[in-house]
Amino acid sequence: MTGAVIAIAVVLIVVGGITASVVAYFRLQRHRADAVAMASYRKLAEEAVAQQESLRGQLAELDARVKGVESLLRSVD
Template identity: 75%
Template sequence: MTGALIAIAIVLIVIGGITTSTVAYFRLQRHRSDAAAMAEYRRLAEEAVANQQALNGKLTELHTRVEAVETLLRSVE
């Protein structure tokens, strides 16, 4: 009877180790895919910031041009 219990305990320990290893492997794969997705989001955010800064520069240029036109129109009156 003792031998059977030892054999069952050994089998359970081996199955537990295999299960733990499998779960850890899939968690690692999920973490890697999450990290890749975050890197892509970070790249998109940096691109959006760059585009926003370029747009802000163009708006500033447009604002100065409109002010120049307003000044010209006021001087004509």
């Protein structure tokens, strides 16, 4: 009877260890996939910031042109 209990305990410990290893492996794989996705999101965010700065420069140039046209129109009156 004691031998059977010890055998069952050893089998449960081995199965538990294997299960824990498999779960840890798949959790690591999921974490790696998340890291790759986050890197692509970071790149996308950097590109968005660069485009936003470009648009900001274009808007400043357009604002200067509109002010020039307004001053021209006011001088005509």
